[in-house]
Amino acid sequence: MQKYFFILLTLLLTVACSNASKKKSETEKPLLTVTIEPQRYFLEQLAGDDYSINTLVPPGTSPETYEPSPSVMIDLGKSAIYFRVGDLGFEKVWSARLAENNPDVKIVDCSVGIELMAGDPHDHVHDHGDHAGQDHISGSLDPHVWSSPSAMRIFARNMLDALVKTNPERAEFYRENHRHLSEKIDAVDSTLTALLTNAPSRSFIIYHPALGYLARDYGLRQHSIEFEGKNPSPAQLKELVDLARREEISTIFVQRGFDLKNGEVIAREIGAELFEIDPLRYEWDEELIGIATILSRQRDEQTD
Ligand SMILES: [Zn+2]
Known part of the structure; x- marks a missing residue:
């Protein structure tokens, strides 16, 4: 008896569900x-x-x-x-x-x-x-x-x-x-090639490493603040600061939606500039060109 009741209930639910899904606007x-x-x-x-x-x-x-x-x-x-x-x-x-x-x-x-x-x-x-x-x-x-x-x-x-x-x-x-x-x-x-070919620093720091393929294609190096998807330890942060000095890094990116704090600490420590970027933005072309423009702008600052 119980078994039949269960089957009936299942049938009723199935009918109710298929009716509901038919209601969506045609x-x-x-x-x-x-x-x-x-x-x-x-x-x-x-x-x-x-x-x-x-x-x-x-x-x-x-x-x-x-x-x-x-x-x-x-x-x-x-x-x-x-x-x-x-x-x-x-x-x-x-x-x-x-x-x-x-x-x-x-x-x-x-x-x-x-x-x-x-x-x-x-x-x-x-x-x-x-x-x-x-x-x-x-x-x-x-x-x-x-x-x-x-x-x-x-x-x-x-x-x-x-x-x-x-x-x-x-x-x-x-x-x-x-x-x-x-x-x-x-x-x-073509625009990215024009902007990045002569960018003086081949190296940048980013909180969340979302620009690896850009770096690969245009001969740049990406260094991530995030370590294994988490905030870095003080020792890892110090290592990154040393590396940034060696590679004369002047650009730090933080992706919109992520915490700016670690980026700010490193930027202050090495005298680099911090930029908020948004790789998840709809305007794919504008975003990439904007990022490349930031990287290429270093040349002007350094020759001043
Ligand atoms: Zn990601």
């Missing part, structure tokens, strides 16, 4: 979900007005402590495609949950085909443990590919392929958009 555009705002910059230009785009991590939030809001997670479940950056730690957690609860959402890893760098074992070990809401736990690989235009060429191509596969009738439109986007990426690359 006139709304289909959804796509991305993890961070720079991805929306690319995807909007590729998809045009065909889709609404839902971002899991809003600008200015710290991805280390972030938990997505319920409404953002509901939109994720309704999306035709979820575009992961690739190996951000929380993406693994959410993708697993998503695949379990919404098997119809296609999950695309945008970093496939990009040659991933090992995270510098001293600067930054991506070893935060298995906690949802933390930035990245990808073993020793650096997931911050979006600071590199050359990596973003592959990234955009992956997005294009997924759009074409999901909506083949619109393939020509997406391909045409992709041609324009590729020209934009090339233009950003």
